[in-house]
Amino acid sequence: MVRATLRDVARLAGVSVATASKALNGQPQVRASTRERVMLAASQLDFSPNALAQGLITQRTGTVGLLTSDLEGRFSIPILMGAEDAFGTDQTSVFLCDARGDGIRERHHLRALLSRRVDGLIVVGARPDSRPSLGRDLPVPVIYAYAPSEDPRDLSLVSDNEGGGRLAVDHLIRCGRRKIAHITGDASYGAAQDRARGALARLTEEGLEVAGGEVWFGMWSEAWGRGATRMLLERCPDVDAVFAGSDEIARGVLDVLHEERLDVPGRVAVVGYDNWNILVANARPPLTTVDMNLEQLGRVAAQRLFAAIGGTLGSGVEKFPGKLVTRESTAPLR
Amino acid sequence: MVRATLRDVARLAGVSVATASKALNGQPQVRASTRERVMLAASQLDFSPNALAQGLITQRTGTVGLLTSDLEGRFSIPILMGAEDAFGTDQTSVFLCDARGDGIRERHHLRALLSRRVDGLIVVGARPDSRPSLGRDLPVPVIYAYAPSEDPRDLSLVSDNEGGGRLAVDHLIRCGRRKIAHITGDASYGAAQDRARGALARLTEEGLEVAGGEVWFGMWSEAWGRGATRMLLERCPDVDAVFAGSDEIARGVLDVLHEERLDVPGRVAVVGYDNWNILVANARPPLTTVDMNLEQLGRVAAQRLFAAIGGTLGSGVEKFPGKLVTRESTAPLR
DNA sequence: TACGTTCCTGAAAACCTTTTCGGCGAGCCG
C-alpha cells in the first residue's frame, strides 16, 4: 500500500501544496469551494499527514515519554492509564519506556526519547520514596508521578499517604471502634511511615492509643498479615478494628480472623489500602480500602505537562488525597 | 537548553554536514583523524540526532505501535514487557495505545500511529478469543498477540490453552492422583473450553473420568471457586485433586479445602492457571500453576515484527506452550 | 482610465538529516 502525500492531494485537487495544507488545517485564507475540493481529494486518497515532517517543522511532535520503573508493578499502570486518556487519542501519543529500575537503562531511554523530540516527560517511580532527578537542564518539561524527585525544584505529584492513613482511621472511629490496630509493611518505605503517622495522628486527636501498643511494621505480604494478626490477637484479644497498610496484608488479616471465627465486621472491622480490585473484590467479606486515586494522578500529570509545554512548570511536591471505598468489611458497631 | 544540530557539530569540527554525518554513522569513507574531530565536537555539544529528520529520509522511524485493549488486565502487561525488552532501548521505541475495548478508539489510534510512521504494530487482545482484523491493506506489518485475528491470513501468536490444560492434568496424574476435578471460568471463553479439552484428553488417555462427572464452568472469581468446591465435595467427597482454570479460582478452592480441614497437598492437590504472582505466592500453600509464558510471547512477537519490517510476515495462528510452575500445593501421593 | 482594496493562490524557504556523486589532491606507474 502506497501512501499519499500532500503533493498528491494538491495535484488531485488542482491546487498547490501550500493551499492544500492551509485548506486541511482550517486556515481562513482559502475559499470554501477550494477547501472542499482539497478535502475531497484528501479523503479519496486516504491522506494522512506525515507526523515526522510536521514535527520537524512545527517543533512539536505531539508525543510524550512515559518513563516507568516497574511495569509489572501495580502502581504505574493506573497512572499510565490516566495519562493515556488525558492526552486525547488524536492529539498526543505516548512512548512507553520501562527502565526496570536501572539507572543506566533510564539514561538510554531518556536519550532516545529526547532524540525523538518528545514534547514532555512523565516519570513514574516504582515505590513512593523519592528518586534522583533526571536533571534540570532538559529541553522539555518533566513531571514526576508517584515517586517524587529528590530535587525540590522539580514538580512531583504524589499520593497523600498521611491523609490516607487518617482517612482509614477516621472511618473506623466513625464506626464506633476504639481498639484500633495498624498492621503494615516494610518500615523502610516512606509510604508505610506516612500512613502510620496519619493513622496515629487521628487516633491521638480522639484520645486513643493504637491497639497492641505499637504499629506492626513487617512486610507487604499476606503471610505477614496473618502472622501479625495472630500476635495481635494474643496481645490484645479485644481489638475491634485493624487498619492494614495494604490490601495484601488485609487479606492475611481477614484470613486469620476467619480462622478464629471472629466475625468481620461484627466483631472486628478491617480496612485495607490500594483498592486493588482482584484482592478486595474477592475478599471475604469484600474489603473497605483506601484508593489512592492513581488514575486521577496520572490525568493531572498529563494535564500539567500539557499546560507546561511551551510555558513553564511549577515545582515542589503536590499531594493528592485518596478516597475511602467502603465495602462490607467495615460497619458501625451495634 | 538549546539543541545542537549536525550543522553545529560540523562547524565546530571544521567539516561539512555530509562528512559529519558519515563520521558519526561509521561510514568508511572518512579519515580516522577527521572522524575523531567530529566525534569530539558531537560530544562537546551533546549532540543527539533528530530522529524525525532521520525517519523522514530513511523511511524507518524505529518505532512500533502497541495496541492493547485492556491495560488494567493482567495479560497485556507481560506481553508488553516482553516486547519492550526485545526491542533494544536504543533501537526501537514503543508507542503504547489503549483502545479500552472500543473499536472507534482503536481506529483513531491506528490512524495516529500510521501518521507517525511506525514501522510495525503489535495488537494485544483483552481475552484469548479471536478479534477483528485491522485489515489487510496496511502499510506496515501487524502481529496479533494473545487474542488471534479473525482473519487467518494475519499472523497471530497465542497461548496454547489446550496444551496448558494437558500439562496441569499430566502433573496431577504423575503425582498419583486419580480423582481429578476441573473447576473453571466462564464457558463462553475459548480459553476455558480449550483448557478443559486438554485436561479431558489427558484424563481419557489415562482411562480416567473427570471427578464429579463434569467440568465445572462458572466464573473467573474466588467466590465461584469456593462455591464450586463445596458442591464438588458434596458430590464427590473422595476427590484427590482439583485443576482450577485460573489462580483466582484456585484461591477459592484452597480456601474451602482449608475450611474443611482437608490437607493440601496431602489429601487434595490443587493446580491453578496464570501464575499470577500476587495470588500464587501468597496462597496457603503456595500454588502450583500453569504459566502461559506471556513475556516470551511478547518477545517473540517483537522479534517476528522486527524480522518482518521490510520483508514479509507469515500468517496463521502460532501457539506457544505454557510451562508448569510447581509449588507446594501439589505433591506425590504417599 | 487609473488606482486602491480585498481575496485567494502559489513559490519558496525552512526544519534536519542521509546519500549520491562529482571533484580535488596525492601518490604511483610508465
Place this chain on the structure above:
DNA sequence: CGGCTCGCCGAAAAGGTTTTCAGGAACGTA
C-alpha cells in the same frame, strides 16, 4: 612529466510539511 587510481571531502537533492510573502484577479471608486 602525463595520466591513472585511490582516498577523502563537500555540494546538493531528497524526504513531506508549514508558513511567509509576493502577486494576480476581481471589484469598486475617483
